[in-house]
Amino acid sequence: MRVFKSPIKVQKRLRNLAHQNLTIGFVPTMGFLHQGHISLIKEARKKADIIVVSIFVNKKQFGINEDFDKYPMDIERDKKLLEKEDVDILFVPSSEDIYPETFLTEIKVSQISDFLCGEKRPGHFNGVALIVTKLFNIVDPDYVFFGQKDYQQCLLIKRLMLDLNYRAEMIICPIIREENGLAMSSRNSYLSTEEKEDAAKIYYTLKTISDRITKNTIAFNEIDPFFKSEMKKINAKTDYFAMVSLDSLNAITKFENTFIIAVAVFFGKTRLIDNIIIDRN
Ligand code: AMP
Numbered sequence: 001m002r003v004f005k006s007p008i009k010v011q012k013r014l015r016n017l018a019h020q021n022l023t024i025g026f027v028p029t030m031g032f033l034h035q036g037h038i039s040l041i042k043e044a045r046k047k048a049d050i051i052v053v054s055i056f057v058n059k060k061q062f063g064i065n066e067d068f069d070k071y072p073m074d075i076e077r078d079k080k081l082l083e084k085e086d087v088d089i090l091f092v093p094s095s096e097d098i099y100p101e102t103f104l105t106e107i108k109v110s111q112i113s114d115f116l117c118g119e120k121r122p123g124h125f126n127g128v129a130l131i132v133t134k135l136f137n138i139v140d141p142d143y144v145f146f147g148q149k150d151y152q153q154c155l156l157i158k159r160l161m162l163d164l165n166y167r168a169e170m171i172i173c174p175i176i177r178e179e180n181g182l183a184m185s186s187r188n189s190y191l192s193t194e195e196k197e198d199a200a201k202i203y204y205t206l207k208t209i210s211d212r213i214t215k216n217t218i219a220f221n222e223i224d225p226f227f228k229s230e231m232k233k234i235n236a237k238t239d240y241f242a243m244v245s246l247d248s249l250n251a252i253t254k255f256e257n258t259f260i261i262a263v264a265v266f267f268g269k270t271r272l273i274d275n276i277i278i279d280r281n
Contacts, residue, residue, distance in 0.1 A: 001083050003090045007098070007138045010091045014052065014139055022049040026141035026168070028132065031055035032072040032186035033081050036176040040145040041085045043173050047143045053082055054091040054135055056098060061127030067269075072189045091139070098134060107133050109163070112156045115249055116262055117273065120239055125156055132157055133164065141168045149175045149183050151262060151275050152249060175274070177203065183274045190270040198234040199272060202265055205230040206276040209261065213278055220255055231265055239264035239271060246277065257281050 004010035014024060025048025027040045037053075044051045055078060062068035075092065082090055106126060112118070113125035136144070144161075146154050154172050161170060176184050180200035191199060205227055212218035218226065228238045242262045243252050252259050262275040 001087050011138050023142040024050045025143040026139045027053045027145045030057045033078045034184045036184040039176045040173050044145050050088045052089045053087050058131040061124050109156050109160050144168045145171050195267050201234050202274050237266040
């Protein structure tokens, strides 16, 4: 695995490989890797000749009172995991490499940025859109891999890729969970063992709702209060609970054939997200 810090050098290397007709699969991350990230890399391995992973904790997607300063990091451990997966190139730029003092550009994907995590974390998706644009321009991938766990992010990036004529194919990979059902996340490291057990209740409740929808044993307007009351039982605060259409993220007002339930929940200061796709077909 070759490790690059300089955007110019990694870009040069990747252009060189592309000229040799090798396809490039790209997995952008913020590091502190877990099996969720690894699953994207394994997918990339199936599709592309060259696997590029980036690790960059993007300050511009964090709000002022969020966890940028304490976001978990362990580059040496990450490198070992990536080497085990036969990753070809690791790109780990510094903040100055990505956002030099002279930096002025902003990117905004309208509408999709306005609800759910976008509403709760103002500016978050502008930061995501900006870093993704920059990384895509540096890497120029044939395939890009993102996790369904960040479903709104997937939709936003899909829109951005279409609007800005990126040629890459986007592959959305399923949510990887702990044995108890908790969606894997670098932020789970903020939780105590006990909190991790409690946090498993998020997915358990989503799964219960999904099963009850399938069996027709829950009314549409019972679902939101049910979720919130289940979260209260474990002292977690629901940041949002949303039942939305899969492609527009508009709220649905009755059961549709397919939709997604997306949630964000606070355990103390730790904010976790999860979702489940409901398919009644
Ligand atoms: P992050 O490092 O949190 O920015 O995540 C990098 C990529 O990994 C994003 O595309 C995430 O959606 C994806 N990802 C994070 N957690 C999971 C998970 N539990 N299962 C699958 N993909 C994930």
